[in-house]
Amino acid sequence: MARPFEGLPGEVEWVALREVVPAATAPLRVREAPDRTVTLSTVLPMAWPALVRRDGRVLLGLQVPSRTGDVSRDLAWALETALAADPGTPVSSPSPPGPGPRLQDLLDVGSPLEVTVHEGFDYWLDGAADPTGEVTASMERANASVVPTERLQAVPGAYWCRMRERSHLRWVLPEAEAAALDALARLAAGPGLALGDDTRYVGSFRAHGLLCPVWDLPLDMEAEALEEPVTALRSALDEVLADPRPLTEQERRVRAGLVNRQVTLR
Secondary structure, three states, X not given: OOOOOOOOOOHHHHHHHHHOOOOEEEEEOEOOOOOOOEEEEOOOHHHOOEEEOOOOOEEEEOOOOOOXXXXXXXXXXXXXXXXXOOOOOEEOOOOOOOOOXXXXXXXXXXXXXXXXXXXXXXXXXXOOOOOXXXXXXXXXXXXXXXXXXXXXXXXXXXXXXXXXXXXXXXXXXXXXXXXXXXXXXXXXXXXXXXXXXXXXXXXXXXXXOEEEEEEXXXXXXXXXXXXXXXXXXXXXXXXXXXXXXXXOHHHHHHHHHHHHOEEEEO
């Protein structure tokens, strides 16, 4: 399935939470169970697909391997299994699920995805009266690997993170890949793709059918400093996307170079 999250509100956020954000949550509304509290979580203890707390609240894990080739179907199976499970029960996945509904069939697609980024996975223990040693140990291991990450407010799907030597911006674009590449090529051949002094566009990766450009930033550059340049770049992208003219020869060469710097995440 090329775009498993297509048709869900906030498709770019689904892709970002699955591929680039370490610790984040978002509430979900299930059509047939509007009274159940369901929360999307990037990761769950022991990489469980889902977990039912003792009070009946459901956590749905997003960063789990796909077993069917359709991430949406995998997540829908885990969600349905959790909704039918006893309180205090983790959901395991011993075998690939068969045909069945996808997230688009189960979720209220009229509700936006409201993302909260966390500094770590301490929220796993929220409401847990007696967390097991395994859960605590899993949380400690996960916390040790978390990269500081913030979500930009200017545009959807854009996340700043700080590594050891540089900071980075990773931005999932909502346009179809071909259109996004054309727009990036036009800008790269013209005014450029930099987001300020000592910033550099380094390439992009493809994830779940969408394009995610990546920028290197100075280590001390904070997420707040990106809001204005990203807003300006989004406006420039919109302008070139609305231009019906074919790419020039120079722009085609630039586009080919951008493609050569792409990788694909599956």
